[in-house]
Amino acid sequence: MENNDEHKEPAKQDVQEPSRRRFLVNAGFAIGGVVVGGALGSIIGRKAKEPAAPEPAPTEEKPAVPANYNRALMFFNQEQFSIVDAATERIFPKDANGPGAKELGVAFFIDHQLAGDYGFNGREYMSPPYFKGEKVQGYQGHLKRREMYDIALQEMENYSQAQFQKGFSQLAGEQQDEVLKAFEEDAVEITTISPSGFFKILRSNTLEGVYSDPLYGGNANMDGWRMRNYPGNQMSFTSIIDKDFKTIAPSSLQDHMAAK
Amino acid sequence: MATKLPKTDVVIVGVGWAGGIIASELTKGGLNVVGLEKGRSRKTEDYYMVHDELRYGVRYDLMQDLSKETVTFRSNEKIRALPMRQYGSFLIGDGLGGSGVHWNGQTYRFLPYDFEIRSKTIERYGKNKIPTDMTILDWGITYDKLEPYYDKFEKMAGISGDENPLGGKRSNPYPTPPMIKSPAMVKFVEATTKMKLHPYMMPSANLSETYTNPDGISRAACQYCGYCERFGCEYGAKADPVVTVIPVAKKTGKFEIRTHSQVRRILHNGNKVTGVMYTDVTTGKEIEQPADIVVLTGYVFNNVRLLLMSGIGKPYNPSTGTGVIGKNYAYQVIKGASVGFFEKEQFNNFAGAGALGVNIDDYNGDNFDHSNLKFIHGGSISLSQTGQRPILNNPIPGGSPTWGPEFKNNSLKYANRALSVGGQGSSMSYRHHFLDLDPTYKDTFGDPLMRLTFDFEDQDRELAKFLAGKCGEILKEMGANHVDSLKELGPYDIVTYQSTHNTGGAIMGSSPETSAVNSYSQMWDADNLFVVGASSFPQNAGYNPTGTVGALAYRAAEGILKYRTKGGLVE
Numbered sequence: 001m002e003n004n005d006e007h008k009e010p011a012k013q014d015v016q017e018p019s020r021r022r023f024l025v026n027a028g029f030a031i032g033g034v035v036v037g038g039a040l041g042s043i044i045g046r047k048a049k050e051p052a053a054p055e056p057a058p059t060e061e062k063p064a065v066p067a068n069y070n071r072a073l074m075f076f077n078q079e080q081f082s083i084v085d086a087a088t089e090r091i092f093p094k095d096a097n098g099p100g101a102k103e104l105g106v107a108f109f110i111d112h113q114l115a116g117d118y119g120f121n122g123r124e125y126m127s128p129p130y131f132k133g134e135k136v137q138g139y140q141g142h143l144k145r146r147e148m149y150d151i152a153l154q155e156m157e158n159y160s161q162a163q164f165q166k167g168f169s170q171l172a173g174e175q176q177d178e179v180l181k182a183f184e185e186d187a188v189e190i191t192t193i194s195p196s197g198f199f200k201i202l203r204s205n206t207l208e209g210v211y212s213d214p215l216y217g218g219n220a221n222m223d224g225w226r227m228r229n230y231p232g233n234q235m236s237f238t239s240i241i242d243k244d245f246k247t248i249a250p251s252s253l254q255d256h257m258a259a260k
Numbered sequence: 261m262a263t264k265l266p267k268t269d270v271v272i273v274g275v276g277w278a279g280g281i282i283a284s285e286l287t288k289g290g291l292n293v294v295g296l297e298k299g300r301s302r303k304t305e306d307y308y309m310v311h312d313e314l315r316y317g318v319r320y321d322l323m324q325d326l327s328k329e330t331v332t333f334r335s336n337e338k339i340r341a342l343p344m345r346q347y348g349s350f351l352i353g354d355g356l357g358g359s360g361v362h363w364n365g366q367t368y369r370f371l372p373y374d375f376e377i378r379s380k381t382i383e384r385y386g387k388n389k390i391p392t393d394m395t396i397l398d399w400g401i402t403y404d405k406l407e408p409y410y411d412k413f414e415k416m417a418g419i420s421g422d423e424n425p426l427g428g429k430r431s432n433p434y435p436t437p438p439m440i441k442s443p444a445m446v447k448f449v450e451a452t453t454k455m456k457l458h459p460y461m462m463p464s465a466n467l468s469e470t471y472t473n474p475d476g477i478s479r480a481a482c483q484y485c486g487y488c489e490r491f492g493c494e495y496g497a498k499a500d501p502v503v504t505v506i507p508v509a510k511k512t513g514k515f516e517i518r519t520h521s522q523v524r525r526i527l528h529n530g531n532k533v534t535g536v537m538y539t540d541v542t543t544g545k546e547i548e549q550p551a552d553i554v555v556l557t558g559y560v561f562n563n564v565r566l567l568l569m570s571g572i573g574k575p576y577n578p579s580t581g582t583g584v585i586g587k588n589y590a591y592q593v594i595k596g597a598s599v600g601f602f603e604k605e606q607f608n609n610f611a612g613a614g615a616l617g618v619n620i621d622d623y624n625g626d627n628f629d630h631s632n633l634k635f636i637h638g639g640s641i642s643l644s645q646t647g648q649r650p651i652l653n654n655p656i657p658g659g660s661p662t663w664g665p666e667f668k669n670n671s672l673k674y675a676n677r678a679l680s681v682g683g684q685g686s687s688m689s690y691r692h693h694f695l696d697l698d699p700t701y702k703d704t705f706g707d708p709l710m711r712l713t714f715d716f717e718d719q720d721r722e723l724a725k726f727l728a729g730k731c732g733e734i735l736k737e738m739g740a741n742h743v744d745s746l747k748e749l750g751p752y753d754i755v756t757y758q759s760t761h762n763t764g765g766a767i768m769g770s771s772p773e774t775s776a777v778n779s780y781s782q783m784w785d786a787d788n789l790f791v792v793g794a795s796s797f798p799q800n801a802g803y804n805p806t807g808t809v810g811a812l813a814y815r816a817a818e819g820i821l822k823y824r825t826k827g828g829l830v831e
Contacts, residue, residue: 091663097672118319125330125345129700133342136335136753140342177664203663211650212314228675230610230650233311236483237611242440245606245676253309 070217071108074115075146080153081107082169087156088206090176098227099220106209109218110149113205119146143193145201152198155190156183213253225250262537262546268294268516270820271536271551273523273566274558276358277806278792278813280501281413282555283509284475285817291824292514294549296538298522299324299355302502307494310487313649317490320347322362324354329703331561333754335715336692337578343701343709348755350762351490352559356519357502359559359760360806364489364614364646365465365498367419368803369410369811371625372403372428373637374686377799380626381636389636393691394719395581395588397798400770401779403428406811413810414463417499418471418479421463426621439468439482444607444679445618448643451737457620462642463807464615465499475508486647488614498614521547524707526554526570526789533572533789539705553820555790556766557813561710563795564695564765569707573766573776573785576694578713584776586695588767589712590800592759593639593685593720595749596727599655599678600740606676609648617644623683623730624802635722639685639802641731648675655680658744681734683727686802687763688719695765716752724749761805763797768812780819780830781812787829792816 073081085107094100101107113119121144133140143151156179160168164175171179182188183195209218211225213233219225225232232250240246270286272279275297283293315321326347334341353359373380376398381389390396411431413419421434438461441449452459466482473479482497496503509515523538527548535550556563567573567585576587619642621627630636655678656662656670698711716724728746735743769775772784777796783789792813794805801808819830 092668093665095665095668097669100668121327121346123320123325123327125326125343127327127343127701131340131342134335134339136751136755137333137342138348138753138755139345180663206663207654208314208318208651212318213312215312216314225650228650228672229606230675234485236485237608238440238481238483240608241442241484241611241616243608244443245608253312256309256311 070112071105073108073111075119076107076111076114079157079167079169080149081111083153083156083167084110084202086169086176087180087202088209090173090180091203091206092210099223101206101210103220104210104224105218105220106206109209109212109216110205112217113208114146114149119149120144139197141193148193148198148201151190151192152183152195152202155188155193155195159183159188215253222250222252262548264548264550267535267550267552268292269551269824270294270553270555271296271549272555272557273536274298274358274556274562275356275501275506275517276353276557276559277360277501277505277809278816279555279557280357280360280505280509281416281810281813282557282792282817282820283515284505285814286820287509287512287514289817289821290514291821293509293516294551295515295517296521296523296536296549297356297517297519298541299358299519301517301519302356302361302492304492304494304496304503307492310491310494311485313651316487317649318651320351320490322354322490322492323347324352327704330709332698332701332709332711334711334713335751337713341698341701341711341713344754347757349753349758350760351757352561352760356506356517357500360501361492362490363465363498363500363806364804366615366617366644366804367414367417367421367463367465367807367810368640369407369424369428370403370801370803370808371621371627373625373627374801375399375401375403375406377637384626385630385636389630391719394717395689395691397588397689397767397769397774399768399779399798400775401768405779406808406815407431409811409814410807412814413807416473416475416504417465417810418467418473419463419465419499419807420461420468422461424460424463424619424621425458426624426627434463435473436468436471439464439466439613439616440484441618442608442612442616442645444609444645445616445643447679447738448618448681448734451734452618452620455734455737457622459618459620462615462617462619462644464613465806466613466615467497467499473504475504477504477508479503482613484611484613484616486610486612486649488646522705523566524569524705526556526566526572528570528572528786531786533786553788553790553824555792555816555820557792560762560765560793560795561695563791563793565697565710567766567776567791568697572789573783575696578692578694581691584767584772584774586765587776588689588764588798589693589695589714590687590689590763590797591714591752592687592761592800593716593724593727593749594682594759595746596639596685596724596731597680597682598728598731598735598743598745599680600735600738601655601657601674601742601744602677602679602739603741607679609645609653609676609678612645612647614646615644616646617642623727624686633722633726635719635726637686637688637802638723639683639727641681641683641727641734643679643681643734650675657742679735679738679740681731683724683731684759684802684804685720685723685727687800688717689764689799690717714752716749721749761794761800763794763800763805766791766795767798768796769798778829779815780822781816782819782823782830784829787823787827790816790820
């Protein structure tokens with residue numbers, strides 16, 4: 001890496017703090033002398049600090065990090081979860097750079113996404129009639145993503161059993177790759193869904209789980225961002241925009257909440 | 261039964277850039293204006309949690325809910341149009357400020373050639389240079405005539421830039437200095453200068469410094485946070501209607517905004533319009549708003565669809581080439597691009613601003629000789645640094661695996677080691693590219709969806725390849741170790757994101773035979789109806805459209821005030 005900076009972790013002091021002060025000065029626009037606050041301005045202006053929820057009484061086994069209650073399932077059953085957990089790890093595996101999809105919580109991310117709006121295609125045009133279209137016309141199926149996952153995961157399981165006499169999550173890594181490849185290349189015969197269409201969604205969802213803000217359940221500890229030197233949610237890059245590459249410790253939207 | 265409200269002077273349909281500008285100008289001129297906006301209200305405070313790529317960039321939080329309304333698409337008239345069920349090729353803005361909220365802020369002026377493309381092409385290359393099915397037209401207004409309105413828009417928005425050495429004449433410099441140059445941009449400038457090209461800083465609505473505009477609106481400087489396109493600006497630094505023109509209109513006390521109000525018909529009597537009928541989407545009630553003047557200021561599809569649903573103007577007929585409403589739909593040829601991979605350097609690709617970049621216009625418009633080329637026009641070429649957010653930006657060398665260990669390693673390695681140089685190709689209009697009402701698919705009210713019929717032509721395929729080649733040469737000169745360039749454009753598909761620069765359908769021109777509106781955006785067929793926006797572009801240029809939309813809106817506002825006193829078609 002060509003990091004010329006002397007300091008390894010200069011982010012907070014060098015980048016965030018000055019910009020935060022500048023933000024207080026600059027934020028907001030004025031009309032007729034009345035300054036209307038920016039998105040943070042209104043928060044900063046707030047005085048009353050409600051006492052935070054009382055700290056849990058200290059116990060002897062109090063963990064250093066609070067338990068992550070987000071890590072439970074809203075949509076998948078256990079078998080589905082283990083297939084997705086294994087499959088996404090093959091797409092984005094653990095290596096010398098750092099954790100893979102499994103450690104980053106990608107399968108939890110996908111589970112949570114399918115439980116909501118996204119899984120129901122809530123903001124998409126799902127009205128009939130349905131016709132098979134040209135490729136350039138995009139998805140024309142009537143299945144919602146959660147239904148597609150249900151079917152596809154079962155088909156992955158069936159295909160694994162047929163090829164290797166084992167369930168997908170019990171297969172060796174190379175065998176799992178073969179299954180995924182068969183889906184990617186439409187080498188699996190399925191009448192209900194497009195195997196390659198599903199693979200594309202699974203791949204996209206994997207990257208989303210690796211790189212979305214940790215608030216969604218993936219990108220654990222911001223390690224997805226850290227591996228590629230993406231600093232996440234930062235208020236300002238004014239002080240480095242004309243400078244050579246710099247590693248900045250990542251910050252999440254939760255850090256932003258703490259800005260109160 | 262629709263509830264009928266008292267008459268107002270002017271009703272505006274859609275409160276984005278065009279609607280906001282016209283509202284501010286007309287209310288300053290003393291008129292009472294009602295603005296009907298189908299989406300929700302928006303304000304800067306909404307963007308507290310805006311640095312969220314998944315929510316805004318991938319799940320389209322600021323865009324129109326497609327379950328309620330979308331468009332249908334087919335490549336040609338022989339196949340069945342099907343609904344765009346999910347977002348892809350372009351995004352449809354929604355809510356107060358419209359697309360002016362989620363834009364990048366790249367604010368160009370079109371070239372003088374753009375406005376007189378047909379006559380200037382024939383003049384230089386002869387009639388045969390234009391294929392018979394290419395329906396490009398002069399705008400009925402020249403660059404010089406439109407220049408003062410560009411100037412006005414730039415001053416209102418505080419555009420930061422330096423002069424384009426190959427652009428049209430300017431009456432004034434940009435109101436604020438250019439944005440800060442990043443090391444990648446410096447490389448582009450050095451390379452293109454060495455190649456004897458003419459680099460200049462991308463004109464930016466992101467604001468290089470704190471600025472107070474002629475209306476007295478002050479805005480903060482851009483912080484280069486890397487979240488512009490698809491996002492709202494939490495600083496109010498990016499010019500958007502909500503932080504510029506709308507508060508000016510509101511301050512007059514003469515502008516009433518009604519959000520959640522979806523206009524469904526323009527009401528008319530003979531060759532005058534009398535108001536609009538809209539549905540209050542919170543109650544489902546139909547309401548009639550009478551007005552002396554109606555102004556359509558929605559996105560392209562909304563403007564054209566309303567005209568067709570209301571039976572105003574003659575619908576375009578592609579088999580005869582007659583009629584005007586829906587004619588000359590055009591787009592943007594954006595895929596002519598290259599990616600350079602740098603093994604020995606890293607860049608702060610995560611930082612940036614929507615309109616942070618450098619351009620050359622040496623291959624745009626008719627700035628170069630087309631005698632031996634199989635296309636006309638061209639496109640601007642730029643290196644922009646808009647903030648490479650990690651879900652949607654994973655450049656890897658072409659042909660390498662797209663998942664698994666090698667993909668992971670490459671995508672991490674090149675996240676800050678890849679730079680793109682892209683061409684923004686112009687899009688010419690063709691006889692068989694048009695908008696009309698879909699015979700099958702309906703919106704949530706049962707009204708027909710807009711149907712678009714469009715594909716790329718030989719012109720586009722040649723242009724994309726040409727621009728990609730030039731982009732590749734620049735990247736090599738910049739020192740890239742490996743360059744991947746587009747090889748073939750392929751057919752137009754509605755699945756991959758390309759550009760939200762859809763144009764045409766209610767085009768501007770010098771005659772009612774061939775166009776829908778005059779150069780004041782006034783309907784030839786109904787003189788108290790104005791249709792403002794990119795719907796009036798007879799074809800699309802090699803630039804982002806917003807600067808021109810803004811200029812046309814200022815000119816339309818002037819036309820409306822003239823019409824108000826004198827009546828008739830504004831000369």
